[in-house]
Amino acid sequence: MQRRVFLKSGALALVTMGLSPSFLRRMVYAQGVPQTQKGKVLICLFQRGAADALNIVVPHGDPHYYALRPNIAIARPGSAEGAIDLDGFFGLHPALAPLEPLWRSGMLAPVHAVGSPSNTRSHFDAQDYMESGTPDVKGTPDGWLNRFLAAKDTCAECELRASPFRAVAFAQQTPRILEGPAPTIAMSSLDDFTIRATGSDVQRLEALYRTGSADLIHGAGAETFDAVKMLKSASPQKYAAEHNANYPTSPFGQSLRQIAQLVKANVGLEIAFADVGGWDTHVNQGGATGQLANRLADFSRSIAALVTDLGDRMDDVVIMTMSEFGRMAKQNGSGGTDHGHAGALFVIGGQVRGHKVHGRWPGLAPEQLNDGRDLALTTDFRAVFSEVVRTHLAASRSDALFPGFTATSPVGVV
């Protein structure tokens, strides 16, 4: 916070001295040289509520799977409403059919038995750990994506390059993963990202928030006005979906549509974030159809539309999904699943090592389960995240992103 305020009030001081502040140069840069703004983009999608990995990437080849879930298991591939086979052992939930073409084209790389080494079964602690990047350490002030932004910010060239739209979250509140000193934007929609006033009133309002006061609200306000101006000139609204991409009308689908608009508007987007709830399926989660299937249908249709829409730009884009933990291997007393341990995630992109389910499968036999009840963990989420950031975004020091963590062997996902 301190640093952000300093940077912003520093820019302000330049204005009063008649010098061009960096944000103006950035805007000129963005408008005048759009080609060079086609940088790498990482899109992180958080499934809040602990998604049931075992019914998402289905281990139909594991003999214990069907015994653990008599009422909610996804049938073997080939049977009615069965899983979509991937490699003879794993399959996708049938509601993930929109992702199947990505698997076939090698753009979809699932990672299984992945998650946080923390044993917490609290949604909120586990989300906090996955977003701070420091399992079992609660005091971490910033999120790991913000640490990435802040680390890249240190060179002069990057500062010049930095756009107010470098990191955007489609959320009402800045997500924990993006909290920290580097400026980020949180918005509920592009359409709302404007001031409903005219001419001189806007200038007056801007003046209200442009003071040098080292204050949380003034700091956020100053960034806001930079971003509004830039968005107005880039007008991403004019970028309609391409290649017949068909986004669901759900909030999640619309968030992804707007991420695509920002990518195509070349406003310097580097990190995008959206989240989607409804995964806490304690009761009647259903099997091939039902509650979880409905969530997955929206989830996969939205992602498939984003990939279709971005077309060749997917060579520069990685989409990474995440959820705070998996759910119990055994179904509970209400046709649902209680909180578990390891989960699964997807890495999607033109340059990922797709068409392979990554991670070591720990098995579902009673003695193989974590605490005798959950899928055991074989891949630390930080191993995947740091590999993606290092390889895709060329982060030089992933150890700074995940303090206290050293990857022992590559996951090989990108």
Added chain:
Amino acid sequence: MRCIAHLPALALTAACTLGACSSAHHAVAALPASGEVAAQSEREQTADEQVKHALNRLGFGARPGDIDRVRSMGVDRWIALQLSPQEIDNAATEQFVARFPVLAQSSSELLTEYPLPRQLIREKRRGMARPGEAVARDSAVGKLAGLDPTSADSMRTKAAGRLSRQLLTALQTAKVARAVVSDRQLEEVMVDFWENHFTVFAGKGPERYFLGEYERVGIRPHALGKFRDLLGAVAKSPAMLFYLDNWESTVEADRPALAARRYARGGDGSKKGRPRGLNENYGRELLELHTLGVDGGYTQADVLVAARSFTGWSVEKPRESGAFVFRPAFHDAGEKHFLGHTLAANRGIEDGEQVLDIVARHPATAHFIATKLVRRFVSDSVPPALVERVAATFTRSDRDIRECLRAIVTSPEFFSRGAYKAKVKSPFELVVSALRAVGAHPDSTPRTSQLIAKLGEPLYGHLAPNGYPERGDAWINTGAILARINFGLLVASGRVPGASPTEWTDEKALANVSREAQVDGVIRAILGGEASPDTRKVLSSAVNPMAADSTTNATRRGGLETMVGLALGAPEFQRR
């Protein structure tokens, strides 16, 4: 509604009529001896700041005239009165809320009168099923497809859908209205606090049918009462039992049940074959979010035992009747060990009650609740010494919420310089305080609650059981700033029902004075007289330039309204 007395006649202090009270400085000595009231010398805030601070923290900000009234009666006396809401006349608020009769009805009555749309479909299916034939499962919820509906059927379903939506808007509208007009401000703050602490999500199944009763019977009567009573009322509320799935949690098949099941499994293989067993959702959140806190020293084993203790705590037909019921046949009758206590075998509802006793008395709960209260009333960075004192009060007073509040709002920390304007308003607090500042009538339409939702805090609309953020800074980011600015402009343009800047009491006084006097008046009325030089400068230039030379009332008014909008959107107004 204009005639609402902002501070009521006081039964409690009949000898002290408004305007004739002793000053704040003398009121201290006249207070009932709680022994903890910070002396004036211990208070870093000036007398004026104390008045504004109290109005902003124990309530949702000042209405026109409130500051003068609290000043003249004495801030300590006002605080003491807020701690005894039953002494404050609330007839006008109740009269307004009575416009929504559904709020006074029980969940059972509502479900009978306004059946859930899916329930109507189910009944239709039952009616169509031939004898001996299994009733079709309601996979096509929300549709009457294939059921050969008559036009009367679809009319009835549509009407039911509309009414079930209206239930929620009535709840939201009444919540906002109470906060805007009730003189029992602290009670409204505490109802909001506990509704967020014990949050439920109106979008889950029939939850909205339970919400009116939840607030009326579960939360409000205990909002300043004993924590154990509140906890018990919540634990038995259909709202919480349904939201955290406990109503479906039953003894595991391999454990002893308290009673034999009365019903055999359905011979036709229909829905009676639904799997039964433990659901640990409520057991976990009771410990993590309602009482001990996530670092409160419990284990996964304690979560399981808590869940086992509450097996059988259920809801009678949640989609038709919606009343609490204890089902012995579903209760785990085995012996249980919980947080160092042994719960003997073969007991029934006592298991859950004892678990509530244990967690309510646990030191971690005292600390957790004290921390949350201090964060709400004092600062996001909670002073540890105050938390300790409040936790001690919690324990000593048999978990009396009123005594904890008294300890907080009369403490030196509460009146410290650091606490003054230290909190960023939540969207609900922002909207309500803006409407109060311009002396708005309560809005009987859903418009205001929709605005609050657009600002990021849909009332009764938080999906996860942790509630909305308690820390103010969580609400501030680039998008939020824009939404807040736009909200201020909307109020000023007269497009928020009930809030008419031209009817604003101060407007009349300010319409015909000089621009500088108007700026002073707006800063005094909206920003409590405190604005940075920059804000003052911006407000001064806020008169429509096209009309700058004109002296007609209409153009002066236009400028004044813009000024009000700018003030409501200013950084100063985002804090309380």
